[in-house]
Amino acid sequence: DAMVIQNPRYQVTQFGKPVTLSCSQTLNHNVMYWYQQKSSQAPKLLFHYYDKDFNNEADTPDNFQSRRPNTSFCFLDIRSPGLGDAAMYLCATSLAGGSTDTQYFGPGTRLTVL
């Protein structure tokens, strides 16, 4: 089945220790997104890639970086995690990114910062 896969599902890191979350997709979609979601709040968009073009949201902290080495994979790097970065991180994809495009989400990675 075509899908969005996130690894690991649960990640524990120490305060200030860099961590990388990964996302892969078999949907062959052009656009990949990273969201942060805390408790039952709405997901907050961090950034997205349209192919190799990177688009950062204005309020995304510099502590968050992303890489997309190819169409299928996208990584979220948190350079120095703080306690406030503990959250669910969601990867999503969409085919073409137009306003009538549907975003499909992976299962998420739950990040704990000790």
Place this chain on the structure above:
Amino acid sequence: DQQVKQNSPSLSVQEGRISILNCDYTNSMFDYFLWYKKYPAEGPTFLISISSIKDKNEDGRFTVFLNKSAKHLSLHIVPSQPGDSAVYFCAASAPDSNYQLIWGAGTKLIIKP
């Protein structure tokens, strides 16, 4: 300014009855609306969507209604089943939104046996 509002934080419905989840929006430029369902500790799952050129879209037990003049949409689930218990998010996008979905705060649906 909250452009997409889900005013009911929670809703409790008897199994087998109809569940109606509501969503209001303020931006008349929104042209696509989506409903996502989210279980605890999982990512949102796409349920159903509707384009602004339509006023109804149906998929099995799920129907979304759009009232553009009232800037209101609703999701109907009938009959409601225990597995429908989840948080439901309404989201919208506009041609100039730069790929960003504007999300409501979510409504927690509880299906009672």
